[in-house]
Amino acid sequence: MKEITPRSEDFSQWYLDVVLKAELADYGPVKGCMVIRPYGFRIWELMQADMDRRIKETGHVNAYFPLLIPRSFLEKEKDHVQGFSPECAWVTIGGGEELEEPLAIRPTSEAMICSMYAKWVNSWRDLPVLLNQWCNVLRWEKVTRPFLRTTEFLWQEGHTLHATEAEAEEETLKMLEVYRSFSEEMLAMPVLTGRKTESEKFAGALRTYAIEALMGDGKALQAGTSHNLGQHFATAYGIDFLDKDQQRAKPWSTSWGSSTRLIGGLIMTHGDDNGLVLPPRVAPYQVVIVPIPPRKGDWNEQVLPKAREVMAALKGAGIRVHLDDRDNQQTGFKYADWEMRGVPLRLELGPKDIEKDQCVLVRRDTREKSFVPLAGLPDAARDLLERLQAALLERARGFVKDNTTRVSTYAEFKEAMTGRRGFILAGWNGDPAIEARIKEETKATIRVIPLDGGAETPCVVTGQPGREVWFAQAY
RNA sequence: CGGGAUGUAGCGCAGCCUGGUAGCGCACCUGCUUGGGGUGCAGGUGGUCGUGGGUUCAAAUCCCGCCAUCCCGACCA
Numbered sequence: 001m002k003e004i005t006p007r008s009e010d011f012s013q014w015y016l017d018v019v020l021k022a023e024l025a026d027y028g029p030v031k032g033c034m035v036i037r038p039y040g041f042r043i044w045e046l047m048q049a050d051m052d053r054r055i056k057e058t059g060h061v062n063a064y065f066p067l068l069i070p071r072s073f074l075e076k077e078k079d080h081v082q083g084f085s086p087e088c089a090w091v092t093i094g095g096g097e098e099l100e101e102p103l104a105i106r107p108t109s110e111a112m113i114c115s116m117y118a119k120w121v122n123s124w125r126d127l128p129v130l131l132n133q134w135c136n137v138l139r140w141e142k143v144t145r146p147f148l149r150t151t152e153f154l155w156q157e158g159h160t161l162h163a164t165e166a167e168a169e170e171e172t173l174k175m176l177e178v179y180r181s182f183s184e185e186m187l188a189m190p191v192l193t194g195r196k197t198e199s200e201k202f203a204g205a206l207r208t209y210a211i212e213a214l215m216g217d218g219k220a221l222q223a224g225t226s227h228n229l230g231q232h233f234a235t236a237y238g239i240d241f242l243d244k245d246q247q248r249a250k251p252w253s254t255s256w257g258s259s260t261r262l263i264g265g266l267i268m269t270h271g272d273d274n275g276l277v278l279p280p281r282v283a284p285y286q287v288v289i290v291p292i293p294p295r296k297g298d299w300n301e302q303v304l305p306k307a308r309e310v311m312a313a314l315k316g317a318g319i320r321v322h323l324d325d326r327d328n329q330q331t332g333f334k335y336a337d338w339e340m341r342g343v344p345l346r347l348e349l350g351p352k353d354i355e356k357d358q359c360v361l362v363r364r365d366t367r368e369k370s371f372v373p374l375a376g377l378p379d380a381a382r383d384l385l386e387r388l389q390a391a392l393l394e395r396a397r398g399f400v401k402d403n404t405t406r407v408s409t410y411a412e413f414k415e416a417m418t419g420r421r422g423f424i425l426a427g428w429n430g431d432p433a434i435e436a437r438i439k440e441e442t443k444a445t446i447r448v449i450p451l452d453g454g455a456e457t458p459c460v461v462t463g464q465p466g467r468e469v470w471f472a473q474a475y
Numbered sequence: 476c477g478g479g480a481u482g483u484a485g486c487g488c489a490g491c492c493u494g495g496u497a498g499c500g501c502a503c504c505u506g507c508u509u510g511g512g513g514u515g516c517a518g519g520u521g522g523u524c525g526u527g528g529g530u531u532c533a534a535a536u537c538c539c540g541c542c543a544u545c546c547c548g549a550c551c552a
Contacts, residue, residue, distance in 0.1 A: 027544090080552090084552080086550080086551085087550095108552085139551085139552095142549085142550055142551070143550085149551075196552085200552075202552040203552050225552075227552085290511095292510080293509095293510055293511095294510090299510095330512090330513070330514065331510060331513095332512035332514085333512085334513090335511095335512050335513080337513085348511070350511060351511095352511075353511095360511085
């Protein structure tokens with residue numbers, strides 16, 4: 001088995017090595033279209049199940065809309081089509097014949113869903129509409145990287161309609177908070193929340209909000225977005241309703257999405273030189289049992305029965321557990337193998353342990369070993385998994401803190417960007433030209449404006465009155 | 476889309492310059508060995524050399540086209 005490139009040596013290569021060697025994904029035959037392999041897909045399923053629960057708990061229901069969108073639908077919202085048409089893939093032939101109207105493979109579903117909403121919404125009683133869909137989307141990206149930027153990816157997209165601006169804004173912020181809590185609670189990935197600048201907002205949106213996470217190489221990853229679409233889409237797609245006072249009114253819409261990109265964030269937040277490190281809550285296997293063969297005799301008699309017993313006990317306690325009973329691999333190989341795959345806890349069980357009615361638990365993050373009596377094992381394992389989950393979040397928070405620099409001069413800003421990068425807190429006068437200049441000169445962009453607008457701080461470039469915002473180089 | 480590079484077994488590569496029966500390491504299969512941190516030995520399976528054309532008695536090798544991938548730029552709600 002080939003070694004994983006050290007993280008410090010080449011972060012990009014390290015990331016690719018982890019994705020491929022841990023068998024999360026593999027390249028497909030079409031550029032940018034990756035195969036999500038079973039181990040990677042299980043992570044997605046676990047994430048998806050929890051995110052789906054959160055979406056439903058906030059009052060939304062799931063539906064499914066078509067993959068193909070007529071060109072004329074997409075063209076109805078001007079900013080939207082400008083933003084997305086460069087990355088659209090088109091179906092022009094069907095059944096061997098040229099189509100009258102090309103069909104876009106959805107890059108996102110506002111156009112399709114809003115068109116249907118126009119048909120369905122007539123009265124104030126029909127509002128709010130709170131729909132979500134889980135699906136694939138296609139965006140023709142020029143540069144692709146597994147999970148982070150792929151031509152086709154899986155995501156959820158929520159699309160809602162509201163009677164008032166205040167309600168729409170509340171919804172937008174509510175879903176931003178769902179993404180924040182999900183990232184931190186499930187992925188142990190701390191994120192910034194805030195508003196995007198004009199240059200970074202969604203095509204056709206009034207306001208875009210995002211969560212931003214800091215990766216191990218000091219670059220920021222946009223991990224989820226929530227848009228207040230204003231009345232732009234209602235206007236473009238002709239959605240209106242009769243209000244209580246019998247006046248025709250246009251609803252306010254929102255959309256919000258999170259994707260398989262979160263898996264990339266997970267990898268780059270926690271992984272180390274030995275490979276993946278998975279937070280227990282999204283780990284396909286939370287515990288892997290590595291049975292140790294006896295020096296003499298048959299492990300089928302001396303070790304495996306006990307190992308199966310232990311596995312059953314852990315499973316009974318709701319822990320996802322795998323027994324590695326491969327007899328063609330050595331113990332040391334298995335240790336390295338499961339570490340690479342990021343399994344949070346390794347349980348070693350050998351003849352010596354069985355004699356003493358104990359086992360060895362080894363944490364993936366710290367490699368700390370503990371001897372645990374088999375009697376109370378499920379509780380001890382669950383407890384350790386919870387502590388590990390919390391420790392990962394704490395460590396990641398520490399990393400963000402250590403890699404956040406508050407600067408007051410542009411020289412300091414540039415210096416921070418040439419070093420370890422990370423988040424930079426600096427004043428900005430609100431001028432897009434300044435934002436563009438900073439990007440050109442340092443590669444840093446404004447990741448988010450704090451939700452409260454940011455503390456009053458002189459602009460780092462001009463010295464004019466400004467607000468403190470978060471900068472970083474983005475993925 | 477511009478600049479550079481690379482396509483040979485599942486993966487990583489050599490062979491190409493100087494044309495002459497396709498090789499190495501890992502992985503995989505068999506057997507033994509080993510086993511509490513990536514064992515060792517022996518045997519074995521697997522390749523129309525990215526693709527189309529050209530030159531030649533003969534092309535992985537030389538020439539031309541195309542395709543794909545990677546790196547750097549541009550692009551990327």
